[in-house]
Amino acid sequence: NAVTMRRAAEAFRAAIAADSSFAPAYIGLADALFQQSRVYWDPEPREAVPAALELLLRAQQLDPSLADTYTSQGWYYYGYARDYDRALASHERAIQLAPGEALAYTGYAFPLVATGLPDSALAVARRARDLEPLNPMVVSTQCWIQYLADRLGEAHATCKFVTDSIDATFKV
Numbered sequence: 239n240a241v242t243m244r245r246a247a248e249a250f251r252a253a254i255a256a257d258s259s260f261a262p263a264y265i266g267l268a269d270a271l272f273q274q275s276r277v278y279w280d281p282e283p284r285e286a287v288p289a290a291l292e293l294l295l296r297a298q299q300l301d302p303s304l305a306d307t308y309t310s311q312g313w314y315y316y317g318y319a320r321d322y323d324r325a326l327a328s329h330e331r332a333i334q335l336a337p338g339e340a341l342a343y344t345g346y347a348f349p350l351v352a353t354g355l356p357d358s359a360l361a362v363a364r365r366a367r368d369l370e371p372l373n374p375m376v377v378s379t380q381c382w383i384q385y386l387a388d389r390l391g392e393a394h395a396t397c398k399f400v401t402d403s404i405d406a407t408f409k410v
Contacts, residue, residue: 244274246270247271250264262297265310267293268290271287272287272290291311294311295311304335305333305342308342309342316348322349325349330346333346344375346362347359347379347383350362360384360387381396
């Protein structure tokens, strides 16, 4: 919820203050800002979202091998900058670094749809679900991609699976 996202942002800021060379803390802070602005429409983080890219670039500088950095950059470029070419490139780098990580694929599907490649997006969403078939975020993303690709029957079945079959306490 919005309160815990604010607390998460505070905790990541404290982690950065304690160890400014710990790249995952920068990624976590950027993601907390994204979640606050995207999910909870908190106006303060929405104004801070451009600074999130700086956090991600710092994480990349500290440890360029972290796939999460590129996944988060992809979300930034897709959702905030609307730079689909950079979004695609960032997600492709994340997948290259972590080909077995479902969340690297989920973000990649959205700019694929946005650039007119719904079949590729569906394949990517399917790959993510093959990797983590019970992860609510992964399966919900597949539902969204099916919906955006105008596969409404498939989207309905996938969304129904999420609501009827996946344990809501599953932790990502």
